[in-house]
Amino acid sequence: MDNTTIHDTERKILEAARKVFIAKGMHGARMQEIADEAGINKALLHYYFRSKDKLFQAIFRETFQELMPKAMGIFTTEGTFEDKLRLFVSNYIDTINKNHFLPVFVFNEINQNPEMLTEFVDALKPLQQVMAAELQKKVASGEYSAINPVQFFSNVMAMTLFPFLAKPLLTNAFAMSEEQFNAFVDERKVLIPEIMLTYLKTVK
């Protein structure tokens, strides 16, 4: 069995830990609950991962990567900037839609322990840079008005992630069913690019 193979038990632990940590956070999670969820006992958790902290690090690492949008592919293929932006937002919404808890989990843990970020410091930069480069071309050609690329990037991310961060608030305040929430989020695949592109093409 080579070192790329993950034991079945290890995989079960990781899946269980992921589920519990994301739902309860680092401090809210209990090793007992993770063990139960994995169908094993606590001792085995410590056998595979030395401590709760080590186990959490493993989960956080993979979860953080998951939240970081995979935009490089999209923005390096052929197509107009408009199409790429639409595809990016649509794909990103679909990704997060598979796990609504991801954004709030990651943002919360980062806020409580920003030192963790040193490991991932470069995770956002390439994405923002490739988006910024595309944007710059359009600005240079006079098609778009100038905008701070970090502002642009932040707005796209903000509008894309917000419904998931505020899901309980939105569904509660506006009495949305699960279906209505999904429709609401789906509508944004068109709306978000439309808002940002309208701004780029209109102002100045």
Next chain:
Amino acid sequence: MDNTTIHDTERKILEAARKVFIAKGMHGARMQEIADEAGINKALLHYYFRSKDKLFQAIFRETFQELMPKAMGIFTTEGTFEDKLRLFVSNYIDTINKNHFLPVFVFNEINQNPEMLTEFVDALKPLQQVMAAELQKKVASGEYSAINPVQFFSNVMAMTLFPFLAKPLLTNAFAMSEEQFNAFVDERKVLIPEIMLTYLKTVK
């Protein structure tokens, strides 16, 4: 001493608890740390508030209200919709700017315990309604294109709150100093209304 007066000790406890809970969350916070922060001992915490949970509820209640924007005032005064929107975003940014941790704290706790919301179920509705009513007038007069008011509201909230939710990520990834972050946020007081108003006035 009437029942509206809060004892000095009780106030000290609330301030300390607020600070610790917002920084560490419900599960990360320790009663000992709150007692230290307040300059008293643990027993007194239990004397004033029966349990950690009760103390947390008190803090969460006041903090949640604080995050809910005070827009009624703004949107019921004289002035154009444009001006009101600009004032709203500007004021809201200033409010949150006083405590960056507020949004992530509230969103995280709500996600981990959505039942808490039953108590606040109506907190967002009036704000959104007053905004929606203003919006509707402009749509009816043909000045603005139609938009789902909840989408509009979500986008304004999303863009306003996002920098605070993602602060460690942004400052880290884009190597922002505290001053640069403040300038970045400040720039958004103009940018966010501009983006949304451009959309309303242009599309369709």
Next chain:
DNA sequence: GTCTATATTGTGATAGAC
């Protein structure tokens, strides 16, 4: 009201048999 001391339970972690 405020303190010290203590009870009680929860929880991460380890020992050691199999």
Next chain:
DNA sequence: GTCTATCACAATATAGAC
């Protein structure tokens, strides 16, 4: 590798003196 049993300590909560 996996389990049961247990340790050690952290953390909430209470008793009781002042």
